[in-house]
Amino acid sequence: MTKSALSARIRTAARILLAAAYLVAGIAHLTRPAGFLAITPHWVPMPETVIALTGVAELAGAMGLMTQCLRPAAGIGLALYALCVWPANIHHAINDIPLGGLHLSWWYHGPRLALQPVIIWWALWASGVTDWPLGRKAR
Template sequence: MRVRTIARITLAVLYALAGVAHLTRPAGFVAITPDWVPAPALVVALTGVAELAGAIGLMIQPLRRAAGVGLALYALCVWPANINHALNDIALGGVHLSWWYHGPRLVLQPIIIWWALWAGAVIDWPFRRR
C-alpha cells in the first residue's frame, strides 16, 4: 500500500472519530469555541457533520480532492478554537491542560492542513509525482 493511501485512510479515520465526538460529546468543543462564534452548539454539530463528510469524501475517488480542500479549510477554521482553548486555559471536565498539550497542538495545525491537501491529492509538495 502506498504511503499516500495509508495517510488518507489514517486521516479519514481520525476525522470520522472526531466527527462522532463532536456529535455525541459536544460540551468540550462548545466550551472552547470563541465567544465571537454565533450559536456555538450548532457550529459544533455542523463541524461534526463536516468532519464525517470529509472523511467519507477522502475515500471516494471523485470526491477526494474536494474533501482534501474542505478538510484543510476546516482545520484552518477551527484553529481559533484551539488558540482560545490554550490562551484562556479553558478546563475540560475540570482538567486544565498544560502547554505540553497546547503547544504541539497549535504547531501541528498547519501540518494537519498540509496532510489534508496531500492525502486528498490536491498537492504533491514536498514530494514529486513520478
C-alpha cells in the same frame, strides 16, 4: 516495490488514518459536544449549531477522502476546516479552558497549535491535491 508504488501506499495509509481521525472527531462533535462548546470563542454565533455542523463536516470529509471522485474536494474542505477551527484551539490554549475538569498544559497546547499547519497540509497531500514537498505531481 518501486518508489512510486511505495509512495502510493504511504499516501493511502495517510488518507485512511486521516479519514479515521475525522470520523472519530465528527462522531465526538455530535455525541459529546460539551468539550467543543467549552473551547468555542465567544464571538462564534450559535455555537451549538456550529459544533453540530463541524461534526457533520468532519464526517463528510472522512467519507469524501475514501471516495475517489470526491477526494480532492474533501481534502480542500478538510484543509479549510482545519484552518477555520484553529481560533478555537488558540482560544483553548490562551484561556487555559479545562476539559472535563482537566487543565491541559502547554506541553499539549504548544505542539497542538504548531501542528495545525501539518494537519492542513496532510489533508491536501493525502487527498492528492498536492505532492509538495515530497515530489512533483505528474501532468
